[in-house]
């Protein structure tokens with residue numbers, strides 16, 4: 373394993389400690405300006421020109437150093453973190469970077485302050501190996517990723533010229549449960565919808581049951597009409613725009629390693645939805661759009677008995693979408709479905725700003741460099757993940773800017789991101805940072821290829 377030189381490992385933990393110490397919790401709107409300043413200072417330390425770009429929410433840290441006539445690499449990261457609660461489940465203070473057993477603990481140690489610092493250390497390392505770099509560098513570090521990046525699509529569109537680049541690195545990446553390096557090529561879109569319904573002016577005595585409609589039943593029926601037992605969405609037209617899977621994508625899905633029993637034991641289920649196993653599990657996870665119920669509420673759920681007939685009900689839904697589905701069109705199809713099935717009284721409202729799905733072709737030359745670099749650094753074949761099951765603001769980078777974004781980095785599935793005791797393992801910091809270095813060397817033709 374190629375280790376970071378000692379002074380760069382020290383710089384990694386110093387820089388990360390500085391960022392972790394500022395509790396930039398997006399959901400609480402805390403510490404954003406201060407963290408943006410600290411990130412800007414670290415990027416200035418790399419010799420980049422830094423600007424803080426205001427948005428309707430938290431500022432974006434923009435940094436660049438162009439090399440005339442040469443291609444440019446773009447880094448997308450975020451400086452906000454998830455809340456640290458529940459605090460009592462942390463073994464050390466979440467906002468003090470703490471080293472234990474070869475790991476670095478702290479909120480944001482992995483997601484995403486650790487990943488961000490890893491990229492800056494990779495650039496320093498490259499300069500130490502080669503002197504002045506033969507390519508330009510651009511960073512866009514936002515402060516609202518953990519609350520769904522509500523301003524990122526508009527920001528990228530407005531700044532499309534400043535952000536112009538040839539290749540890019542996404543904010544996350546790492547190894548899978550089998551310690552194999554992964555290269556993720558896409559993210560699903562997300563559409564959140566709130567359903568509400570009222571059947572009477574107020575909750576009633578349940579003696580009215582024979583004559584008054586119950587809102588809980590009605591919401592249950594409306595939600596049940598949207599999906600079948602195997603997870604297939606029953607909204608007309610929902611699948612019409614789903615892009616056919618290419619042969620290459622199918623091959624990667626089939627080659628993706630998958631330990632059925634291990635996953636079943638881990639999540640505590642005996643079978644997967646629709647009886648999926650092996651590559652069918654992978655195909656569904658990576659390529660299927662879904663409809664999920666986040667929560668459904670009506671009536672009384674407390675102790676004892678309350679003979680009430682609820683007059684209102686609500687359900688929160690999220691759709692995970694795949695290319696080329698359009699979240700606004702899906703919302704219209706949902707409305708039409710409810711009306712057609714006699715649920716005209718169920719109100720549907722858009723939740724958070726939707727995100728469009730996006731995917732980069734795994735055969736893109738930059739992704740091939742990344743896959744080869746990962747294989748070389750980790751000493752095992754790269755697992756190509758056609759799409760993550762999760763979402764993020766990938767679409768404006770891939771579609772508006774036309775930049776192939778590579779998703780690789782320093783995390784591992786046990787890193788407790790978003791949970792107490794979030795951490796990175798030093799071994800992943802070494803390997804993941806070196807993989808960024810080797811990807812750029814291969815792409816720029818400056819290392820031994």
Ligand SMILES: [Zn+2]
Pocket residue numbers: 454483518789790
């Ligand atoms: Zn996160």
